[in-house]
Amino acid sequence: MTPRVLPPPLELPPPIKRTRRPRSAGGSTVLAQGEPMLWLTAGMLAICLMMILGLLFLVIGQGIQTFWPRPIEMITTKESTKIVGEVDRVEEYQPVAEEIKNDSKPDGVDRTTKSTEKLTRRRFRTGNYALLGTHFTWVNDNDVEKLERPEWAIGIEQFEGGRLYGLLTGFKIDGVLKSEDPAEAWKVFEEHHSKVESLRYQRIALEREVVGPINASISDARRALREAQHYFGKNSPQARKAQEDLASSEADAQTRLAELRSRIEKLAADAGHFELVLSTSSEQAYSVNLSNIVRAYLPNQLTWNEKLSLYASRWWEFLSADPREANTEGGVFPAIIGTMTMTLIMSIAVVPFGVLAALYLKEYAKAGLMVSIVRIAINNLAGVPSIVFGVFGLGFFVYLLGGSIDRAFFWSYEGPVFGQGGVLWASFTLALLTLPVVIVATEEALSAVPNSMREGSYACGASKWQTIRHIILPRAMPGVFTGLILAIARGAGEVAPLMLVGVLEHAPELPIDGHFPYIHPDRPFMHLGFSIYHSAFKSQNSDAARPLVFTITLLLIVLIAVLNLIAIWMRSRFRRRFTPSAF
Amino acid sequence: MSLSGKERVRNRKTRASVFIADRLARILITAGGIATIVAICAVAVFLVAVSLPLFLSPTLTPDPPQNVSVASPPWFVLTDQDQRLVAVVDQSGTCRLFELATGKLLSESAFPGDVKPTAFAVSKGSDQIAVGLADGKIRLGTIQFKDTFPPEDDSTSSLKVGEYRVTDTGIAVRIDDEQIRRTELSILWKDPVATHRTNPITGIDLAPSSGGSIIATSEDSGEVFVHRLTKKKDLLSGKEATKLTSQPVVKSGEHPWGREVEGLGFLGNGSQLLVISRPGPIYRFDVPQAGTPLFVAKEEANVAAPVSSTTMMLGRNTILLGHTSGELDGEFLVRRKESDKSDSEQSLVLAKHLHSAGGSPVVSLTSSNRSRLAAALFESGEISVYEVTTGDKLVSASLRIPTANASMAFSPRDDGIIIATPTAIEHLSLRAEHPEATLQALFTPIWYEGYQGPEYVWQSDTSGGAEPKFGMMPLIFGTIKATFYSMLFGVPLAILAAIYTSEFLHPRVKARIKPTIELMAGLPSVVLGFIGAMVLAPWVAGNLPQVLATFVTIPVLFMLTGHLWQLLPTPFTLRAQKFRFLIALVVLPIAVWVGFAIGPLLEDLLLEGDIMLWLDGQTGSGLSGWIFILLPVAIVLTIWLENSAIDPWLRPQMSAMTRGRAALVALVRYLASLVMVVAFAWIGAVLFDGMGWDPRGNVVGTYVQRNSLIVGFVMGFAIIPIIYTLADDALSTVPEHLRSASLGAGATPWQTTTWIVVPTAMSGLFSAVIVGLGRAVGETMIVLMAAGSTPIMEWNIFNGFRTLSANIAIELPEAAQGTTHYRTLFFAAVVLLAFTSVLNTIAELVRIRFRRRAFQL
Numbered sequence A: 001m002t003p004r005v006l007p008p009p010l011e012l013p014p015p016i017k018r019t020r021r022p023r024s025a026g027g028s029t030v031l032a033q034g035e036p037m038l039w040l041t042a043g044m045l046a047i048c049l050m051m052i053l054g055l056l057f058l059v060i061g062q063g064i065q066t067f068w069p070r071p072i073e074m075i076t077t078k079e080s081t082k083i084v085g086e087v088d089r090v091e092e093y094q095p096v097a098e099e100i101k102n103d104s105k106p107d108g109v110d111r112t113t114k115s116t117e118k119l120t121r122r123r124f125r126t127g128n129y130a131l132l133g134t135h136f137t138w139v140n141d142n143d144v145e146k147l148e149r150p151e152w153a154i155g156i157e158q159f160e161g162g163r164l165y166g167l168l169t170g171f172k173i174d175g176v177l178k179s180e181d182p183a184e185a186w187k188v189f190e191e192h193h194s195k196v197e198s199l200r201y202q203r204i205a206l207e208r209e210v211v212g213p214i215n216a217s218i219s220d221a222r223r224a225l226r227e228a229q230h231y232f233g234k235n236s237p238q239a240r241k242a243q244e245d246l247a248s249s250e251a252d253a254q255t256r257l258a259e260l261r262s263r264i265e266k267l268a269a270d271a272g273h274f275e276l277v278l279s280t281s282s283e284q285a286y287s288v289n290l291s292n293i294v295r296a297y298l299p300n301q302l303t304w305n306e307k308l309s310l311y312a313s314r315w316w317e318f319l320s321a322d323p324r325e326a327n328t329e330g331g332v333f334p335a336i337i338g339t340m341t342m343t344l345i346m347s348i349a350v351v352p353f354g355v356l357a358a359l360y361l362k363e364y365a366k367a368g369l370m371v372s373i374v375r376i377a378i379n380n381l382a383g384v385p386s387i388v389f390g391v392f393g394l395g396f397f398v399y400l401l402g403g404s405i406d407r408a409f410f411w412s413y414e415g416p417v418f419g420q421g422g423v424l425w426a427s428f429t430l431a432l433l434t435l436p437v438v439i440v441a442t443e444e445a446l447s448a449v450p451n452s453m454r455e456g457s458y459a460c461g462a463s464k465w466q467t468i469r470h471i472i473l474p475r476a477m478p479g480v481f482t483g484l485i486l487a488i489a490r491g492a493g494e495v496a497p498l499m500l501v502g503v504l505e506h507a508p509e510l511p512i513d514g515h516f517p518y519i520h521p522d523r524p525f526m527h528l529g530f531s532i533y534h535s536a537f538k539s540q541n542s543d544a545a546r547p548l549v550f551t552i553t554l555l556l557i558v559l560i561a562v563l564n565l566i567a568i569w570m571r572s573r574f575r576r577r578f579t580p581s582a583f
Numbered sequence B: 001m002s003l004s005g006k007e008r009v010r011n012r013k014t015r016a017s018v019f020i021a022d023r024l025a026r027i028l029i030t031a032g033g034i035a036t037i038v039a040i041c042a043v044a045v046f047l048v049a050v051s052l053p054l055f056l057s058p059t060l061t062p063d064p065p066q067n068v069s070v071a072s073p074p075w076f077v078l079t080d081q082d083q084r085l086v087a088v089v090d091q092s093g094t095c096r097l098f099e100l101a102t103g104k105l106l107s108e109s110a111f112p113g114d115v116k117p118t119a120f121a122v123s124k125g126s127d128q129i130a131v132g133l134a135d136g137k138i139r140l141g142t143i144q145f146k147d148t149f150p151p152e153d154d155s156t157s158s159l160k161v162g163e164y165r166v167t168d169t170g171i172a173v174r175i176d177d178e179q180i181r182r183t184e185l186s187i188l189w190k191d192p193v194a195t196h197r198t199n200p201i202t203g204i205d206l207a208p209s210s211g212g213s214i215i216a217t218s219e220d221s222g223e224v225f226v227h228r229l230t231k232k233k234d235l236l237s238g239k240e241a242t243k244l245t246s247q248p249v250v251k252s253g254e255h256p257w258g259r260e261v262e263g264l265g266f267l268g269n270g271s272q273l274l275v276i277s278r279p280g281p282i283y284r285f286d287v288p289q290a291g292t293p294l295f296v297a298k299e300e301a302n303v304a305a306p307v308s309s310t311t312m313m314l315g316r317n318t319i320l321l322g323h324t325s326g327e328l329d330g331e332f333l334v335r336r337k338e339s340d341k342s343d344s345e346q347s348l349v350l351a352k353h354l355h356s357a358g359g360s361p362v363v364s365l366t367s368s369n370r371s372r373l374a375a376a377l378f379e380s381g382e383i384s385v386y387e388v389t390t391g392d393k394l395v396s397a398s399l400r401i402p403t404a405n406a407s408m409a410f411s412p413r414d415d416g417i418i419i420a421t422p423t424a425i426e427h428l429s430l431r432a433e434h435p436e437a438t439l440q441a442l443f444t445p446i447w448y449e450g451y452q453g454p455e456y457v458w459q460s461d462t463s464g465g466a467e468p469k470f471g472m473m474p475l476i477f478g479t480i481k482a483t484f485y486s487m488l489f490g491v492p493l494a495i496l497a498a499i500y501t502s503e504f505l506h507p508r509v510k511a512r513i514k515p516t517i518e519l520m521a522g523l524p525s526v527v528l529g530f531i532g533a534m535v536l537a538p539w540v541a542g543n544l545p546q547v548l549a550t551f552v553t554i555p556v557l558f559m560l561t562g563h564l565w566q567l568l569p570t571p572f573t574l575r576a577q578k579f580r581f582l583i584a585l586v587v588l589p590i591a592v593w594v595g596f597a598i599g600p601l602l603e604d605l606l607l608e609g610d611i612m613l614w615l616d617g618q619t620g621s622g623l624s625g626w627i628f629i630l631l632p633v634a635i636v637l638t639i640w641l642e643n644s645a646i647d648p649w650l651r652p653q654m655s656a657m658t659r660g661r662a663a664l665v666a667l668v669r670y671l672a673s674l675v676m677v678v679a680f681a682w683i684g685a686v687l688f689d690g691m692g693w694d695p696r697g698n699v700v701g702t703y704v705q706r707n708s709l710i711v712g713f714v715m716g717f718a719i720i721p722i723i724y725t726l727a728d729d730a731l732s733t734v735p736e737h738l739r740s741a742s743l744g745a746g747a748t749p750w751q752t753t754t755w756i757v758v759p760t761a762m763s764g765l766f767s768a769v770i771v772g773l774g775r776a777v778g779e780t781m782i783v784l785m786a787a788g789s790t791p792i793m794e795w796n797i798f799n800g801f802r803t804l805s806a807n808i809a810i811e812l813p814e815a816a817q818g819t820t821h822y823r824t825l826f827f828a829a830v831v832l833l834a835f836t837s838v839l840n841t842i843a844e845l846v847r848i849r850f851r852r853r854a855f856q857l
Helices: A028-033 A035-065 A182-232 A237-271 A304-320 A333-364 A369-382 A386-409 A423-448 A451-459 A464-493 A528-538 A542-578 B016-055 B439-443 B473-503 B507-521 B525-542 B544-567 B570-606 B611-616 B623-655 B659-690 B708-733 B736-744 B749-760 B762-778 B781-786 B804-814 B820-856
Strands: A073-077 A082-093 A119-125 A136-140 A144-148 A153-158 A163-173 A176-179 A274-279 A285-289 A293-297 B059-062 B074-079 B085-090 B095-099 B105-109 B117-122 B128-133 B138-148 B164-166 B170-174 B180-189 B201-209 B212-219 B224-233 B240-248 B261-267 B272-277 B282-286 B294-299 B307-312 B318-323 B328-335 B346-355 B362-367 B373-378 B382-387 B392-398 B407-410 B416-420 B424-431
Touching (some): A035 A542, A035 B473, A035 B507, A082 A136, A153 A274, A163 A285, A333 A369, A333 A423, A333 A464, A333 A542, A369 B016, A369 B820, A386 B804, A386 B820, A423 B016, A464 A528, A464 A542, A528 A542, A542 B507, A542 B525, B016 B820, B074 B407, B085 B424, B117 B212, B201 B261, B307 B362, B318 B346, B318 B362, B473 B708, B473 B749, B473 B804, B473 B820, B525 B544, B525 B708, B623 B659, B708 B781
Antiparallel strands (some): A119 A136, A153 A163, B059 B424, B074 B085, B095 B105, B164 B170, B212 B224, B307 B318, B362 B373, B373 B382, B416 B424
16 A cells, blocks of 8 residues: 555635625616616507507597598688588698788798797588589688588488588479478488489499390300301301391390380489489589489488488498499498408418428428428518519419410400409419418428327328328318418408509409309409508599598408407417427 | 137238328329429519510621612611511602512602702601702602501402512501401602792701691701791681791801701700701701791810711600711700700700711611611611610621612611612611610619719600600619618617517516507508508698607607606515506607607707798708707717716716615716717707708708608508517527526626627527518508609608609509510519518528527527
8 A cells, every 4th residue: 555645735826815896885786777778668669559559549530430420510701601511620720921921832821920829720521522623621710700500401422423511401393493491301302212212223233234234245246256257267157147146136235225225214214303402612502313312411410329320321331332433432342342352262272282382391391401492482482572473463474374365265355354454363463472471370380280199190000191181280270270361361451462463443343243153253353452542542532532541441450450360369279279288 | 719709800901092192192292382382483583584585685687688779879768567668768759669578679659740859858756758859849748658457358368367468559468367457658748838948958857846847958058947837727718728937047158057067957846956067066046936046056066076977866855976987976955054944054965975986987877766776877887776875885787788878767666777778778687675774774874865964763654755764773762761761760669669578578468569569560551551641641741840859759758767767766666667668658648748849849949940941941051950860970979978988987986876876866867968969969060060061952851741751650560560579589589597597697687688688689680670671672552652652862851752662563554565664664573572582581591590599598
């Protein structure tokens, strides 16, 4: 045993003398806690929240009051002119010097002298565009002599010609003034309006139901002629026969149209006996035919119940009727149908392809660089501007594909059939646009199916397809569904690409109707989002259309919010069901 | 042995159908999946394929020349739209019609009357011609190829589609099953109109003008006259009579050009006349509707060599001058100064140098009737085609026939050039489908007609013979501007909000607030655009100072609240912490109210009481604008100063104080720094103003209702939720143990956030910003509605712009398929696609990297 030799003890360095820093009295935490910055971040969140809530409140608030009947007020100004209408805005403004010194500004506002005193002015929606040439009149409070709400003020929504506001003064029958008593005139209106209205609907139905088929039969005959000439030669008996058919169907159409015209004229004459007489802002007596009245009401006499029912009837008209007055009045029914049809076709197109691609990526493709690149590419496409898809849709679907289809199958038609923008191409464009959404959502859902379930299935001897079909797909279905709804929510709100591939401000025919083959994928269509753009920007009278645009906006937002909420709900449900499962 | 007694045989073999189904599913899913992915990628390929023809280089291929005999040198040559016929008018006025493919003479029509024609002019863009005669009279007429669609007859019924038959007067071609098109030469000569001159006319030009046409003639002596032809209906006979009024441009014998008149040319609609003298100088006259022409200016020659050939471009604004030195240049009038409206302040500038000196002399020049193409024939036999707008030489070829006395013309569709000499005609096929769109034309400044210099312009409207201007820079600029201002507004808001949400908000509250803000992402952009343009824009226009003040008061007040909060006793603040967000929600309206209160005060104090006039540059100086603009710089400066100079000194002092005292000191420090910020900004403003710089006309300027401020704010609605969600996700993925460690080491939550969480999540935050950027770049409806849609390049935040995407939405529905305009718009889509793809790929790569790192931690 050799004694273990201990190594000499290491020379330890002298211990560092730690000087304790003086204990903080608490003051240093003030800077460290960064309260001001913390508050700044909280404030930014508050702004974000307020932005969205403010916007929603604005849209909801403006949107729901569009149809509420407002009182009609009458102002007598100091120059004793009368202005009748709904007050739709009251604001304070800086009054300008009486005489406009500085006329360099187009609005004539003198900016050189500025008094501190503010005045109120109110804007009257005066209607009667045909008479007054303007929709709105500003009235300064200083100029008001008398402001009243006349009992017999009447608001009339005309079928053609916009709104009328005035004082009901009497009625005419066949152009002869029968009475100057407003009460009597109102009685006449209530008595006869429903009948006259039904006559008008009959007339419209006649025009729509009869004229369309007549035109269709003529164009069919023309097409038959063209086809006969093409297949059998110009002077063949078939071509001659087609020629004769065309002539006969044209003659037939002429007689039917003449008959129709006389029926329509009779209906119009039947409906046109009564006229209401009102005195308007310009103090002219103005008579309006009962058959041109969509709705008339005496807002200053309405009870709450009547107001409610008027409100409801306007909503119903909004949801169920065709637009009038270049989309500034009436309903958005065609736009609702158009949006729905497009969304439906889009969903049918997007789901199978999205699921196929996701299944391939997740279950079949070998994970590697290629799949990563593809995944990045798909994620990229989710971020590609929608207008780019619109450009693609126009160039590829409409011009290339549609044009080729037309040349191959519809060469005998007069105009382009698929070679123009239509609901099918719009749906396909949006399907392409939303495909990444569905693929990503489906992939996510497939990933959420635990591997143990797959392995279990294989262990039981199931084939890959059996596993997918019976184990994976059912579990992933809610995810697929979420993807679809997210796609729908995105698709329903897109407008920019649709402007290129088939949306119209006024489509004469619905993409779905009662004529064979019921769904017409080649037809251009109307869309809620585009209606907003068009009514707000392209119509001649965008200021008067504003309330309606708010209501359309409300409708669209509600639609999209509902879809989004469903998606969020589905997602949370589906996550709860599968992620923490005990496999 | 089973209990039933029967042997149960288990089928151990998998049924074949299972295999088949499995195989089938594999094939179907693989094929379908790959096809879908390929289809998506095909979007990019298709867009590129459509826009690619823009950049194909043009070709010019000579066809074999045909020997023909024309009695005298040709004045004028014309071809039909299919380039099968050629009409040649020679100096005797005789018009001969040839078939191009064979050179066969089809018909010949002599010039009416017995007076010899001596000068000849065609009105650009129409079929009107004017001939000056040896007796000083003028004969007007038209020569054109006319198409008729007669019913079939025996001679044409055997034709197949596309085949044609030559007749004496022209050709008949079958264009489809039903129709035959007959193309015939139509020559119409009117009676000669007498002028008061009797000398032979040696030069002539003709332009359509209001109520008739205007003609300029020159004589051998060098005298130049302007004749105005007006049609008048005789009330008695009902006959139309032409009335001619003639005016000499200068008094006889006083013309400065002597006898050296090379050419005459009307500008525009005939309001100005150019007399091009052979040595070079050009004399410009104003031609009023009535009265004598007025000498305006002598434009000195821009090129030293004598002029040998001239032609006007379509629209009559650009004159092409070919010189004996081989130089070729395009010149047009520009105003010397922007403000001057009078003609005398204009001058002719050499804007396009198409061909430089050193070659053989230019023999003949011609320009297209439908585009900005021009062709020049040189003595050497070389023929070159130019795009005059871009100034590019597109292509050139060599003629096989001698060039002496040649006359040439573009075919009606610009797909060929025809050259006629007294002995031969030669045809060249030209393929230049989109000569006006080159990368250079799209992305560099181009000197357009009437502009003072090269500029970036987008103006696809070509009505009235205007040049199409496909400069994409204004659109790209608009896109960048929209993106910049919306990011400026959106990024700080979204990132800070995400930091608070992720780090300080109670999870239960977060579960409510996050989906609400995500709801904002689902808002259709058309709704945002509508709100922005119809509600926000008018409102902001009425409350601009208030709104601008609010941008300052909101952050200031929030931070002030933080300082006040510190003053409160700690036990209370600790307990009340969970109400911080609620209190913030209350402070926000207060801050807005303060902003609205001080806005008008600031307006009165700094901006002479009216911000609109101030922005317009009518009142006040640039000082107050600089203060506002320099605020961010001043803030940075102040923070830097505090960090480097004040805090190191203050910190030890503060740690010796009680909390309450320290909070008070912090408040004082904050208020002092506010004063410092304003002081710095003011000093900077005085400095800049003293140097004579004015921010107006640069980053601020005349207020337009629909502007970048509105777009920035409204686009915020679109990008904030995206950035916010992604940023919050990134921050939430930072592992909890990092936070715990930091807090355990004694760091405050705020220190943990700034020093641990945010740096760890930095790449995630970055990718969130990039994704938001991608969205802002491509956003269409908001900018379409709220940005005013004028393609201008100005950084002014109060002015509008037009983005690539909005431009596509506006113009593509009207662009005819296959045109340059159409393809340029497709190219714009490619640019958008490429830009967003690059951004998204960067974001995706960064995100992947971040995720990997976050999991490693």
